[in-house]
Amino acid sequence: MLKTHYGFRYKDPDDSLMVIRGIGWESTSNEDYRWDGWTRGDKFVAFQYTLSGEGHLIYDGKHYAVPPGHGFFVRIPDRHCYYYQSDSRTPWEFVFLTAEGSHVFSYWNEIVEKNGPVVALDPSSKPIAMLLEMMRGADDRTLTDKYEISVRLYEWIVSCLRALEGKREIERSVPDAVEKARAFMESRYHLPLTLEDIAAAAGASKYHFCRQYVKYAGMTPVQHLSRIRIAEASRMLRETNASIASIAVAAGFDNGSYFGKVFRKLTGISPQQYRDGSDGSPAKPIFVE
Structure with a gap:
């Protein structure tokens, strides 16, 4: 599976279905890499998970580092921006998923309300394994039915909720x-x-x-x-x-x-x-x- 990303284009869009909008694996060491949640001109949700290096998220005015083993959940449009910091010593390498559909926003809200926008997930956890499996489905073109995509997305969200159940974002300084x-x-x-x-x-x-x-x-x-x-x-x-x-x-x-x-x-x-x-x-x- 090469490092790349895929954009899904639906012949008959149906807002009642939760569907994947994009999925991929990328890396950046460019200080111009910055996404502002108010200026993207569309409506969807995003999850981005750090494999190596470190990203940064400003969410409701608060700064979060996003090191390896951590990911963030954001809605677009919303008050946030995420970016690569130019003084980092290594590129920021990550996998991501974007999704749309009227029901997907309530799930993102639930995750953020319970855990904060940045969450810790082990690289071997089920949500990350499922995300990589969906990427393989995009790569080999076996993930091309909108109903299957909707089911796979729902199963992935449930796996995230289960993995994060009982966990809260704990504000603490790194030792x-x-x-x-x-x-x-x-x-x-x-x-x-x-x-x-x-x-x-x-x-x-x-x-x-x-x-x-x-x-x-x-x-x-x-x-x-x-x-x-x-x-x-x-x-x-x-x-x-x-x-x-x-x-x-x-x-x-x-x-x-x-x-x-x-x-x-x-x-x-x-x-x-x-x-x-x-x-x-x-x-x-x-x-x-």
């Missing part, structure tokens, strides 16, 4: 140990780091630190380090003509074979497929009868 570890990994990802190295840089014991990191980042330090390395490798694949083997070494991997294995595990495709497909093309249309 210094987590911030120190993140900065350490982002500046030294190219070195052969161990969990012990990262914990020492954070000034914490390995086991307590690891539990704390998962709580605030949604993944282990080693998993986050892999994502930082893959994000940097993705940038080099897009922006340079360096060989894949040299990119692997520059991103902190021992060899090209292991790099390819980790890259495919996190993205679903090989580094070469990523390089071939990252052409910045517009949304691919899917026409639904």
Whole structure:
């Protein structure tokens, strides 16, 4: 599944059905990437989930960071904007879904009222797995019936409600140990780091630190380090003509074979497929009868 996005075009639009408007997987390191909820000239809802890097959301005047393992729910039009911050050290890579139909707004309202606009979801959670499965359906053109699309969208929303049930957005500052570890990994990802190295840089014991990191980042330090390395490798694949083997070494991997294995595990495709497909093309249309 290449990194791209799809726009659904319906022959006979029916506002009584909830349907997918767009779905995809993108990356940006452009400081001009910014979407304002009041100026988009249409009516729909959006969910965007960070795979690596970090995005930012302003919602009702409040700032939220959107790090890996987190996503946000917004309505359009509404008082929000989301954007990439130019001083970030890695590209913002994310998957997203947009939807429309009269009933979909009440579900988005329910999620935001109960959990806040930004939510934590494990990368292996059912909502993220279902989102990727719908992307595969768009990619192989098996998701082309409006009634099936509506059912799949409803099932996805229910999976989100179930995953988030009982959870509230807790306002808390990120512990210094987590911030120190993140900065350490982002500046030294190219070195052969161990969990012990990262914990020492954070000034914490390995086991307590690891539990704390998962709580605030949604993944282990080693998993986050892999994502930082893959994000940097993705940038080099897009922006340079360096060989894949040299990119692997520059991103902190021992060899090209292991790099390819980790890259495919996190993205679903090989580094070469990523390089071939990252052409910045517009949304691919899917026409639904």
